[in-house]
Amino acid sequence: MIGFLEIRRRKLQFALVGLIVTLISYLVLMINGLGVGLNEQAGRALRNFDADAIAYSDRAGLSVIRSELSAETVERIEAESGARESAPLGYMAVNYTRNDGKVKSAAVLGYDPGTIGEPPVTEGRPLTPADADGLLADRQFLRASGLKVGDTVRLAIRLQEREFTIVGELNEGAFFFQPSVYMLRSTWQEMKYGTNAPGTPVASVVLLKGDGLAGKRGAGWEAVSKSTAFANIEGVSGQQSTVQALQVFGYLIGGLVIGVFFYVLTLQKTPQIGVLKAVGATTGFIFRQLLVQALLVALGGVAIAVPLAWLTNEGIKQVPDPVPIAFTTGTFVTTSALLLLMAVLGVLFSGRQVAKVDPIIALGQQQ
Amino acid sequence: MSIRLKVENLEKIYGEGERAVHAVRGVSFATEPGEFVAIVGPSGSGKTTMLAMIGGLLTPTRGTIEVNGRDIARLRGKELAEYRRQKVGFVFQANNLLPYLTARENLLVMARINGSDLKAARARADQLLEELGLAARRDALATELSGGERQRVAIARALMNDPELVLVDEPTASLDSARGKQVVESLIAEVKGRDKLGLMVTHDMAMAEMADRVLEMHDGQLVAHTVAARG
Ligand SMILES: Nc1ncnc2c1ncn2[C@@H]1O[C@H](COP(=O)(O)OP(=O)(O)O)[C@@H](O)[C@H]1O
Ligand SMILES: [Mg+2]
Numbered sequence: 001m002i003g004f005l006e007i008r009r010r011k012l013q014f015a016l017v018g019l020i021v022t023l024i025s026y027l028v029l030m031i032n033g034l035g036v037g038l039n040e041q042a043g044r045a046l047r048n049f050d051a052d053a054i055a056y057s058d059r060a061g062l063s064v065i066r067s068e069l070s071a072e073t074v075e076r077i078e079a080e081s082g083a084r085e086s087a088p089l090g091y092m093a094v095n096y097t098r099n100d101g102k103v104k105s106a107a108v109l110g111y112d113p114g115t116i117g118e119p120p121v122t123e124g125r126p127l128t129p130a131d132a133d134g135l136l137a138d139r140q141f142l143r144a145s146g147l148k149v150g151d152t153v154r155l156a157i158r159l160q161e162r163e164f165t166i167v168g169e170l171n172e173g174a175f176f177f178q179p180s181v182y183m184l185r186s187t188w189q190e191m192k193y194g195t196n197a198p199g200t201p202v203a204s205v206v207l208l209k210g211d212g213l214a215g216k217r218g219a220g221w222e223a224v225s226k227s228t229a230f231a232n233i234e235g236v237s238g239q240q241s242t243v244q245a246l247q248v249f250g251y252l253i254g255g256l257v258i259g260v261f262f263y264v265l266t267l268q269k270t271p272q273i274g275v276l277k278a279v280g281a282t283t284g285f286i287f288r289q290l291l292v293q294a295l296l297v298a299l300g301g302v303a304i305a306v307p308l309a310w311l312t313n314e315g316i317k318q319v320p321d322p323v324p325i326a327f328t329t330g331t332f333v334t335t336s337a338l339l340l341l342m343a344v345l346g347v348l349f350s351g352r353q354v355a356k357v358d359p360i361i362a363l364g365q366q367q
Numbered sequence: 368m369s370i371r372l373k374v375e376n377l378e379k380i381y382g383e384g385e386r387a388v389h390a391v392r393g394v395s396f397a398t399e400p401g402e403f404v405a406i407v408g409p410s411g412s413g414k415t416t417m418l419a420m421i422g423g424l425l426t427p428t429r430g431t432i433e434v435n436g437r438d439i440a441r442l443r444g445k446e447l448a449e450y451r452r453q454k455v456g457f458v459f460q461a462n463n464l465l466p467y468l469t470a471r472e473n474l475l476v477m478a479r480i481n482g483s484d485l486k487a488a489r490a491r492a493d494q495l496l497e498e499l500g501l502a503a504r505r506d507a508l509a510t511e512l513s514g515g516e517r518q519r520v521a522i523a524r525a526l527m528n529d530p531e532l533v534l535v536d537e538p539t540a541s542l543d544s545a546r547g548k549q550v551v552e553s554l555i556a557e558v559k560g561r562d563k564l565g566l567m568v569t570h571d572m573a574m575a576e577m578a579d580r581v582l583e584m585h586d587g588q589l590v591a592h593t594v595a596a597r598g
Contacts, residue, residue, distance in 0.1 A: 002468070002476055009467035009508070275463040278424055279524070280452020281480045282445055359424050359451075362463055363415060363536070 003289035007296060014297060017261045021301030022308075024257060025339050028250035029309035032331050035243035037324035042236045044173025045109070045138070045180045047226060050116045053213035055081065055206040055223040062224060062232035064091045064176065068201040073220045077206045080218040084210040087117035088203030090188040093178060094155040099146040106141055107175035108155065110188025110203075117207055119182055124149040124168030132187050135164035139171050141179035144321070155181070157191055176233060251342050259346025262294055266350040270357055278362035283355045290347050290354070298343035302336045369400035369562045370435060370531040372421070377430035379416050390416040392587035393430075403558045403565040405575040408584035414568040415460065415536055417584070421566065422534045423451045434532065452481050456525030460536040460568075463521070464509035470496060470520045471505045477527035488527070495523040498553055500546075519550060526557060533558060535567040544573070551577055 007014045046054075055077045060067035069077070069088065078086045090110030095103050111117035113127055119136065127134045135153065137145075147153055147166060154163050164183065172180055185203065186196060193200045206221075214225035224232075231237055266273070276286055309327065316322050379391040391413040398404060406414050419425040421432055423439055431438045439450055451457075464473045471492050478488030496505050499519040504512060512520065518538060525533060533554065538547070551567070551574050558565040567578065575581050583591045 002465070002479060005472060006467050271463070272465055275459075275465065276476070276480070277448070278422075278451065278457060278459070278463075279477060279480065280448050280450075280455070280528075282448045285480060360419060362459055362461075363419055363424065364461065 001289065001292060003292040004296070006289075007293060013265075014293075017258070018297050018300045020257055020261075021254065021298055021339075021343075022304045024250065024254040025298075025301045025305035025335075026308050028247065028254060028339065029305055029327075029332070029335050030312065030325065031243065031246045031250055032335050033309065033313060033325040033327045034323070035240070035247065036328060036331055037326040038239050038243065039236070040326050041174045041177050041324045042239065043175055043230050043233050045107070045119075045175035046230055046233070048119070048172050049207055049226060051087075051207035051209055051226060052211075053081075053083075053208045053216075053223045053225055054229045055086075055208055055221050056229075058217060058220055058222045062222075062229065063234065064204055065093075065234070067204045069203045069206065069221070070199070071202045074203055074206055076218055077208075077221050077223070081208055081213055081216050081223055082210060083208035083213055085116050086209070087112060087115035087207045088185065089117045089205050089207055090185050090192065090202075091175070091204040092157060092188065092192045093176070094157045094181075094191070096145065096153055096155050098144065104144065105178050106155070107178040107180045108188060108191075109175065109180060109182050110185035111182055112185050115207075116209055117185075119170050119172050121168040122171050124166070126168055127182070127184060129184065131167065132184060133162070133164050134167045134183070136168045136170050136182040137166045138173065138180045139169060140174060141181055142166075142169060144179055155191070160191055160194070162187075162191060177235070251338055254339050255342030255346040257346070258294055258298060258343045259349045262290055262347050262350045263353065266290065266353045270353075271361060273354060273357045274359055274361035277357060277359035283351075286354050287351050290350055291344065294343045294347040295340060298340050302339055306332050306336065368531050370564045371398065371400060371433075372532070372564055373397040373431075373433040374421065375431045375433075377417065377420060377432065378428045379413070379420060379425065380428045381416075390587055391420070391427075394584075394587075394589055396582060396589065398564050398566075400562040400564065401559055402580065403555045403567070403578050405578035405581045406566060406568045406584060407570065407572070407575050407581055408590075410570075412584040413587040414584050418457075418534050418536055418566060418568055421532070422455050422457045423447050424457070452477070452528060454530055454532050456528065456530035456533045458518075458521050458525045458533075458535040458538050464512075464517055464524070466510045467508070469506045469508055470501055470512065470516075470523075473509060473520055474524050474527050477524060481528050483528070491527060491529075492523070495526055496520075499523050499550065515546060522550060522554065529561075531563050533563060533565045535565070537568050537570065544571075547571070547574065548577075 056062055056067040057069055074088050092108050093105050094108050095105050097103050113129055121136060127136060142148060149166050149169050152163050152165050154161050174180060189196055189200060208223055213223050216223045273286055313325050313327055316325055375395045377391055377394040381388040381390055394417060408414055420427045427440045432440045442450055474492035475488055478485055496502050499522060501519055504516055522538060554565060569575055582589055
């Protein structure tokens with residue numbers, strides 16, 4: 001095609017704009033990866049819960065940190081919600097000391113073995129009701145701490161410190177921006193409240209399984225869907241809107257750069273467009289050449305940016321405290337598709353310009 | 368092919384009011400199939416303007432241009448583009464080629480625009496380049512060609528889609544007279560052999576004399592119909 005030949009003959013111009021498109025695509029991909037990564041940090045573990053809805057104390061404002069449930073409320077939730085299955089779950093943040101001496105925090109989730117609150121173990125073994133000092137640790141926790149299944153770790157909350165043996169590995173992800181570890185709910189209660197005496201809160205939330213549970217409420221509790229629960233994690237909505245704003249800017253700038261380049265190119269080529277029209281080319285034909293060029297340039301840019309972003313992420317993963325970037329095939333596909341779409345939109349500007357060129361100018365020009 | 372052109376009361380006024388230029392003022396003539404007509408006249412007499420209207424590049428202010436009975440002065444948009452690429456081969460005074468394409472690619476553009484079969488188009492392009500003595504320059508970029516070579520490529524391009532109407536605006540400007548004569552002869556052969564119509568603007572009387580008929584323009588009007596010696 002003429003458009004393709006022009007790219008071949010004007011390599012430098014097209015390579016330059018291709019380079020800019022590559023850099024923008026790379027930036028947009030990294031932002032999108034960061035968006036996914038931050039979301040995973042915020043609560044992949046929550047999204048992995050084997051539940052349809054999550055019940056909170058109705059005074060907690062859907063905050064896992066502030067939600068505390070008494071034994072009576074947990075029973076009421078289980079009775080009143082109409083859930084097929086349910087499981088109380090306790091949450092607290094603890095500190096631990098890493099091999100390198102740094103003090104870090106981890107999210108502790110206390111559950112009861114045999115309920116839907118139990119996470120699947122990927123290595124080692126699950127906890128039994130007798131494992132009061134046993135711990136299941138997420139991969140991310142193990143990588144960050146340098147520990148492995150069979151090691152011991154001291155977890156601290158307030159003035160208490162307790163040693164646990166890691167018996168199994170999980171792939172549940174982070175909870176509340178911290179790597180997650182799971183222990184028995186009774187151990188959680190002892191650590192968090194210092195006692196198992198009657199009247200002590202027994203859980204932070206209750207996982208529920210069944211139909212039509214989201215939105216249900218009763219005396220002292222309310223239940224919401226997992227996605228509502230996720231969106232209500234402190235910081236998530238602000239973080240999501242920041243990432244979305246960055247994404248939108250990235251796409252707009254990508255579209256604009258392509259658009260402006262092709263607009264300038266079109267203006268520059270006005271005499272040649274006049275000649276093409278004079279020999280009988282329609283506006284549509286000429287515009288299609290531009291479209292093919294824009295798509296090729298965008299495709300080239302994306303084709304370089306995608307592996308580059310992937311490699312960057314592989315590199316980042318190697319450091320002990322990686323920037324939370326995560327790529328899914330979906331991220332690559334949607335980002336690429338949107339960038340291509342923006343290239344097409346950018347070129348639409350030039351369509352009007354092409355239509356405006358009068359073939360008569362072919363008569364007047366000297367080469 | 369047997370094309371008939373009938374131009375009646377053709378007028379073109381550029382601009383409006385004070386600055387209006389009456390470039391063509393009431394031109395009428397008709398042609399027979401297979402005719403090769405030369406148009407002569409002083410600079411600014413309206414030759415290019417008239418050719419552009421016949422070629423569908425310029426809308427007449429008044430008058431009709433019938434090509435095989437159809438008034439092309441009324442065509443617009445896509446229909447006009449189609450008329451230009453299927454019926455007309457136009458050789459511009461400034462022989463505009465696409466600079467980033469080779470001689471051969473400039474010809475193949477015509478097939479692309481027309482959606483014609485590429486294999487046949489390649490054969491036709493090579494044949495035209497051969498006939499016009501450009502075989503050796505086939506793969507040279509338009510910017511690498513000399514003025515005369517560009518002119519010949521422009522002529523070949525005009526013939527690519529096998530148009531019935533071959534319109535040529537001062538083709539010999541950058542051709543030396545021996546080469547120019549040869550080029551005009553091949554144009555005449557193309558027109559005669561296929562019952563096409565050739566209209567060629569020229570200021571070179573030697574070239575004009577090669578035509579069947581000479582139309583002379585003066586101040587936007589035809590002043591005389593001369594039948595050349597050649598007949
Ligand atoms: N686009 C235009 N706008 C205004 N006047 C024009 C334009 N093109 C040509 N003219 C005028 O029309 C007249 C005829 O021009 P043209 O057809 O180019 O003559 P020729 O080809 O015989 O030299 C001239 O006076 C020229 O200045
Ligand atoms: Mg002229």
